[in-house]
Amino acid sequence: MDEPVSEQWGTPEGQAMLQLLWDPPPPPTRGPKQRLTLDQVVVGAMEVATELGVDELSMRKVAQHLGVGAMSLYTYVPGKDELFELMIDRAYADRALPDRALPWRAQVEFHAHEAWRMYQEHRWLIRSNLWRMPLGPHVLDAQEDLYRAVLLTGLPETTVVRVAGLVESHVFGAARAAVTDTSVASRTGMTTDDYWESRAGFWGTYFSTERFPTMTRIWERGGFDDDCPEQAWEFGLALLLDGVERLVQAGGAAARS
Amino acid sequence: MDEPVSEQWGTPEGQAMLQLLWDPPPPPTRGPKQRLTLDQVVVGAMEVATELGVDELSMRKVAQHLGVGAMSLYTYVPGKDELFELMIDRAYADRALPDRALPWRAQVEFHAHEAWRMYQEHRWLIRSNLWRMPLGPHVLDAQEDLYRAVLLTGLPETTVVRVAGLVESHVFGAARAAVTDTSVASRTGMTTDDYWESRAGFWGTYFSTERFPTMTRIWERGGFDDDCPEQAWEFGLALLLDGVERLVQAGGAAARS
DNA sequence: AGATAACGCAGTACGCCGTACGGAATGCGG
DNA sequence: CCGCATTCCGTACGGCGTACTGCGTTATCT
Numbered sequence: 286m287d288e289p290v291s292e293q294w295g296t297p298e299g300q301a302m303l304q305l306l307w308d309p310p311p312p313p314t315r316g317p318k319q320r321l322t323l324d325q326v327v328v329g330a331m332e333v334a335t336e337l338g339v340d341e342l343s344m345r346k347v348a349q350h351l352g353v354g355a356m357s358l359y360t361y362v363p364g365k366d367e368l369f370e371l372m373i374d375r376a377y378a379d380r381a382l383p384d385r386a387l388p389w390r391a392q393v394e395f396h397a398h399e400a401w402r403m404y405q406e407h408r409w410l411i412r413s414n415l416w417r418m419p420l421g422p423h424v425l426d427a428q429e430d431l432y433r434a435v436l437l438t439g440l441p442e443t444t445v446v447r448v449a450g451l452v453e454s455h456v457f458g459a460a461r462a463a464v465t466d467t468s469v470a471s472r473t474g475m476t477t478d479d480y481w482e483s484r485a486g487f488w489g490t491y492f493s494t495e496r497f498p499t500m501t502r503i504w505e506r507g508g509f510d511d512d513c514p515e516q517a518w519e520f521g522l523a524l525l526l527d528g529v530e531r532l533v534q535a536g537g538a539a540a541r542s
Numbered sequence: 543m544d545e546p547v548s549e550q551w552g553t554p555e556g557q558a559m560l561q562l563l564w565d566p567p568p569p570p571t572r573g574p575k576q577r578l579t580l581d582q583v584v585v586g587a588m589e590v591a592t593e594l595g596v597d598e599l600s601m602r603k604v605a606q607h608l609g610v611g612a613m614s615l616y617t618y619v620p621g622k623d624e625l626f627e628l629m630i631d632r633a634y635a636d637r638a639l640p641d642r643a644l645p646w647r648a649q650v651e652f653h654a655h656e657a658w659r660m661y662q663e664h665r666w667l668i669r670s671n672l673w674r675m676p677l678g679p680h681v682l683d684a685q686e687d688l689y690r691a692v693l694l695t696g697l698p699e700t701t702v703v704r705v706a707g708l709v710e711s712h713v714f715g716a717a718r719a720a721v722t723d724t725s726v727a728s729r730t731g732m733t734t735d736d737y738w739e740s741r742a743g744f745w746g747t748y749f750s751t752e753r754f755p756t757m758t759r760i761w762e763r764g765g766f767d768d769d770c771p772e773q774a775w776e777f778g779l780a781l782l783l784d785g786v787e788r789l790v791q792a793g794g795a796a797a798r799s
Numbered sequence: 800a801g802a803t804a805a806c807g808c809a810g811t812a813c814g815c816c817g818t819a820c821g822g823a824a825t826g827c828g829g
Numbered sequence: 830c831c832g833c834a835t836t837c838c839g840t841a842c843g844g845c846g847t848a849c850t851g852c853g854t855t856a857t858c859t
Contacts, residue, residue: 300743307748316806317854343845354809356847365846417722420744425754433756442765444777451778454715455708462707465674486557487677491564497682499690508699520701521708524785531784573835574825600816611838613818622817 302367306374306421319360321351326361327371331407334372339409344368369413374421376407382430389437390526396431397456397522404460411457411464438533448529455525459518559624563631563678576617578608583618584628588664591629596666601625626670631678633664639687646694647783653688654713654779661717668714668721695790705786712782716775 304310309323329351334342344365348355362368380403383395404410418424431452435445494501503509511517561567562580569576586608591599601622605612619625637660640652661667675681688709692702751758760766 303744303748313806313856315804315854315856317808319807344847345845356810357808359847360807422748425757429754429757432760436756436760442760442763446760446765447774447777450715450719450774451712451781454712454778458707458711458715487560491560491679497686499693500682500686503689503693503699503703506699508703511700511703517704517707520704521711524708524789525782527788528781528785531788532781570827570835572825572827572833574837576836601818602816605838613820613839614837616818617836 301363302370303420305362305367305371306419320353320357321361323361323371324375326351326358327368327375330368331372331375331409334409335407339412342409370419370421373410373413373419374423376403376410377421377423377427379403379406380423380427382426383434389434390530392434392437393431393452393526394522396427396434397452399427400453400456401460401518404456404464408464411461438529440529440532440536444532451525452522455521456518459514459521463514463518558620559627560677562619562624562628563676577610577614578618580618580628581632583608583615584625584632587625588629588632588666591666592664596669599666627676627678630667630670630676631680633660633667634678634680634684636660636663637680637684639683640691646691647787649691649694650688650709650783651779653684653691654709656684657710657713658717658775661713661721665721668718692786695786697786697790697793701789708782709779712778713775716771716778720771720775 305323326347330342330347333347333350337346344358345355347368348358351358358368362371380399381395383392385392387395418428428449431449432445435449435452436442438445438448440448566580583604587599587604590604590607594603601615602612604625605615608615615625619628637656638652639656640649642649644652675685685706688706689702692706692709693699695702695705697705
C-alpha cells in the first residue's frame with residue numbers, strides 16, 4: 286500500500302490500471318471459466334474493509350471471504366494498490382447526481398450530502414491514506430458534475446476549481462471527525478459520556494486549567510457538547526456557500542472584465 | 543499501525559502513553575546508561591519518515607538510522623503506534639503562536655500559516671492515516687491558542703469550536719493537495735508539464751469531452767493551471783474568514799440573547 | 800476426435816513487517 | 830564487592846504482499 290494511487294500513468298502498469306478502471310477486459314475464451322468476476326472481487330474487498338476495517342484488509346482475507354485461494358486474486362487484479370483504487374472508484378459509483386433544474390447552491394449541497402453519505406457508508410474511505418483520487422470513471426463523473434454545478438455560479442474557472450476543492454475538503458474533514466466518534470463509540474461499545482468518563486484520568490492528571498484556560502471555558506459552557514455532527518458540518522457548508530454567494534454577487538460586474 | 547491513536551485512555555496502555563507524552567520518566571539509576579534519549583528516538587523516526595516516506599517507516603529502519611538494534615527501541619517506546627503519536631506531538635512543538643495584540647483574524651491566519659508550514663515540513667503528517675490528534679501537550683497548546691484566537695470574535699462557544707475545526711480542515715485539505723503535487727513532481731523527477739504529458743495516454747484513450755464537458759471547458763480556459771498552491775489555499779481561507787466576519791457582525795446583537 | 804496452446808487456480812516460498820522472549824552485558828545501591 | 834535492576838539485541842513467530850511454478854481445464858486448430 287505504498288502508493289495507493291499509481292503515479293505513472295504512462296508506464297505499462299499505469300495503462301493496465303486505467304484499462305481495469307475504464308474498460309475491464311472480457312474473460313478470455315481459452316482456459317477454464319473464471320470462478321469470480323472483477324466486480325465480485327472489488328465488492329468482496331469492500332465488504333472486508335467495512336467489516337474488519339481498512340487496516341485489517343489483506344489479500345488473504347479478501348480471498349478467504351470470497352472462497353478462493355489468496356493468489357487467485359492476482360488473476361483479476363495486478364496487486365493490492367490497484368484493487369484499492371478499484372474500491373474507491375466503486376464507492377463513487379453509488380453517488381446520485383443533483384437535479385439540474387435546482388439553483389446552483391442546492392446542487393452543490395446535494396453533492397456535499399452525497400459525499401457525506403458515501404463516507405458514512407464506506408468508512409474505510411476516510412482511513413485510507415489516500416492522497417489523490419484515482420482517475421476512475423465514477424470518480425470523474427462525480428467531479429465533473431460538481432464542477433458543472435459550481436460553474437453555474439458564473440464565477441471564473443480558477444475560482445470554480447478552488448470552490449469545488451473547498452467543498453470536498455470540508456466534507457472530508459467533517460466526515461473524518463464524525464466517523465472517528467461513532468467508530469470509537471461502536472467499537473468500544475461505550476456511549477460518548479462513557480468515553481469521556483474513561484479519559485477522566487487524563488483530565489485529572491495532566492490537563493491544567495491554567496495552561497488551557499480557553500478549552501476549560503469552552504468545556505464549562507458546553508461548547509464541546511456538539512449535539513449532532515450533522516448540524517456541525519452543515520453549519521460549515523452553509524458558511525462556506527454564503528461566502529461563495531457573496532463572491533457571486535460581488536463579482537457580477539467584475540467577472541465581466 | 544491499526545490504531546494510530548489509542549482509543550482507551552483508561553487502560554494501562556493509555557496511561558503509559560499519556561505519561562510518555564506529558565511526563566517522560568527519567569532514566570532509572572540502575573542498569574547501564576541509555577545510549578539514546580526518547581527525544582532522539584522520536585526525532586530519528588521523524589527523519590526517517592521525511593526521508594523515506596511514511597509508508598517506509600519501520601522500527602527496523604529507525605533503529606538502523608539511530609545505530610541501535612531494532613528491539614532496543616522498545617526500551618524507549620511501547621510500540622510503533624505510540625512512537626507515531628510522539629512524532630505527531632513533536633511536530634506540533636515547533637509551531638509558533640500569534641501575537642495576541644493582533645486582531646482575531648490575523649491571529650487565526652497566523653495559525654493557519656503555521657499549520658501549513660508544519661504540513662510542508664513534515665509531509666508524513668498528511669499521509670498518516672491519522673484520525674484523531676493525540677492528547678499531547680504540544681497538540682493541545684496549538685489547539686488552545688487557536689480556540690483562544692477564535693474566541694476573540696465573541697461568537698458563542700459552539701460556533702468557536704466549529705470555526706476552529708473548519709480552519710483546521712481546510713488547511714489539512716489544501717496541504718494534502720499541495721503535498722501530493724510536489725511529492726509526485728520531486729519523486730519522479732519530472733516537471734508538472736512532464737507529468738501531464740505522461741498522462742496523455744489517459745486523456746487520449748479514455749477521457750471523453752462529451753462525457754466531461756465541464757472539465758474540458760475548465761481545462762481549455764486554464765482553470766486547472768493553478769499558478770501557486772499558496773494562492774489557492776489562501777483564497778479558501780479568506781473566503782472562510784469572510785464568512786466568520788459576517789457572522790460576527792450579524793451576531794453582534796443576536797449574541798446577547 | 801485428438802492434440803495443443805492459453806489460461807485459471809493455488810501451494811510454496813521470499814523478504815519484509817511488528818514485536819514477544821530470553822540471555823548477555825552493564826553499572827548503581829546495599 | 831555482590832546482587833540485581835535495567836539496557837541492549839539476537840532469535841523467532843505470525844502475518845503481510847506477491848513472484849514463481851505446477852497442475853488441471855477448456856476453446857481452438859488440424
